[in-house]
C-alpha cells in the first residue's frame with residue numbers, strides 16, 4: 001500500500017497550440033456575472049494547470065469518470081485514493097479498467113491509464129484507505145472530490161475536512177465536492193467546511209438500506225431477499241457463533257448462497273442467485289454507467305468553477321431523480337445547528353490551573369447565555385464527568401475533585417453534552 | 433480559486449476549529465448521559481472506556497415476566513446513528529421463553545431494524561426492549577411456539593413463562609433459570 005508516482009507513458013509534458021481552445025473560451029475573458037476576483041487569462045490558466053492540486057477519493061464508477069473529466073478539463077496534478085482492487089463485475093462501467101487488470105488496485109491502474117491517455121497530466125495514486133492519511137496529507141490539496149459508495153468513508157472525510165479548518169489559516173479550508181449515485185438517482189453537492197451545511201448535517205436525508213422485519217425473515221419469507229437475510233442474519237451466527245461474516249470472502253458468500261437457496265426451496269420462493277446474495281449482504285445498489293457520468297460531470301464542472309472562479313458554483317445541493325421521468329432539483333441545504341461535526345457552539349474559556357472539574361461545571365451551569373443543565377464532559381480520549389448511567393457517573397465522580405489541568409492539556413477541547421442542549425458545546429481550554 | 437475566506441470573515445465563532453471527537457462518539461455520549469433508567473434497567477460497561485459496547489439488564493417489576501432478569505448486549509458501531517445499535521439477548525444458555533426473542537437471542541423489535549431512524553436514540557431502544565416484557569407481541573413471532581401459545585391460550589402461556597423462568601422445560605426445550613428472587 002505505497003504511494004507510487006508513475007511515469008507518464010507516451011504522454012508529453014508540453015501542451016500543443018490550441019490544446020485548450022474550448023476551455024479557454026471561458027478562461028480568457030470575464031462574463032457579465034463572473035466573480036470580480038476572476039483573473040481572466042494567464043493567471044487563472046496557470047493556477048489551474050500548474051498549481052492546483054486536487055484529490056479524488058474513490059476510483060470506482062464515479063471515480064473513473066471524475067478522473068477522466070478532470071484530466072481533460074485541464075487539471076494536471078491529480079491524486080487518487082482507493083482501497084479496492086478491480087473485480088470483473090466493474091468492467092461494464094469503470095472504463096479505465098480492462099480484463100487484464102482484474103485483481104489489480106483500482107487507484108494504480110486508473111492513474112496509469114489517465115497518464116497514458118492524457119499527456120502532461122500527473123496522477124498520483126494511493127492504494128489504501130483514506131483513514132491511513134493524516135491532516136498534513138489533506139492539507140496539501142486545494143480541492144477534494146469524492147465519488148464513494150460508503151456512508152462511513154464520507155462521514156470520515158467530511159469530519160476530517162471540517163476539523164482541518166483553522167480560522168487563522170485560509171489555506172486550511174478545502175472545498176469538498178461530493179457525488180453519489182443509486183440506480184437512476186444521484187446527487188452532487190458542494191461543501192465548504194464550516195461555512196455551508198456538511199455531509200453530517202444531511203445524514204437523515206439518506207435512504208436507509210432496506211431492512212426486513214426479523215420475524216418476517218424468521219417465519220414468513222416471501223422474497224428471495226428474505227431467504228438471504230435469514231441465512232446471513234440468523235443462520236450464520238447460529239452455526240458459526242462468534243466467527244465474523246466477511247462479505248468479501250467468496251467462501252462465506254458461497255455458504256450464504258447455499259443456505260438461502262435451500263430455504264427458498266422449502267418455501268417455494270424463486271430468485272435466489274449468487275449475485276443477489278452478494279448484493280443483499282453487501283448492500284450493493286445497482287450502478288448505472290450513465291447516471292455516474294451525469295453526476296461525475298456535474299462534480300467536475302463545480303471543481304472547475306471553484307478552482308477558476310470563472311462562473312458561480314453550486315449552492316449547494318443538486319439532486320437528480322431519473323426513476324420517474326427526469327427530475328432535478330437544486331437547493332441550499334441548510335446547516336444544522338445541532339450537527340455534531342460542524343454545528344454546536346464553541347467557547348473559549350480561560351481558567352486557572354487550580355480549578356477543579358466541579359468548579360468548571362458550576363461555572364457552566366451559571367452561564368446565563370448557554371442555559372446548561374446537568375452537563376457531561378469528555379475529551380476526545382477520556383471521560384471527565386458523566387451524569388449517567390450510574391456506573392459511569394460513579395466512575396467519573398472522583399474527577400470532580402481533580403483539577404481540570406490534570407485531565408486536560410492547555411489548548412485541548414472538551415465536548416459538553418446536556419439534555420438541555422440540542423447540540424454539543426465545545427470548550428477550548430486555556431490556562432492562565 | 434474562489435475566495436472563500438472573505439465569506440468566512442462574516443461567520444462568527446460557530447465556525448471555529450473543533451476537537452477530534454467523532455460524530456458517533458459525541459452522539460453516544462449525549463445518548464448515554466441522558467438515559468432515563470428506571471429501577472428495572474441497569475447498564476454495565478465491562479470496559480468503561482469503551483462506550484460502544486455494554487450490557488443491559490432488565491428486571492421487570494410488573495407483568496408476566498416479573499421477577500426475571502434478562503440480559504442484553506448492546507453493540508454500537510462507528511456508523512451510529514446512521515445504523516441502529518445491535519441488540520441481542522445474551523442469557524448464559526441463551527434461552528428465554530418469549531414470542532419475540534428466539535432461542536439464539538435475536539430480538540424482534542421494529543426500531544432495531546426496519547423502523548430505525550437517526551432521530552431515535554438509545555433511550556428509545558431501551559424503552560422498546562422493556563415494553564417487550566410488558567406486552568409480548570404474538571403478531572411478530574420469533575419463537576413461534578411461544579407466540580402460538582400466547583394467541584390461543586393465554587393462561588397456558590403465563591404458566592409456561594413462569595415455568596421457563598424457573599428453569600423448566602417446555603416442548604423439549606430446557607430454559608435457563610432467570611428468576612432473581
Ligand SMILES: [Zn+2]
Pocket residue numbers: 197198199200201202335336339340341342343
Ligand atoms: Zn454539519
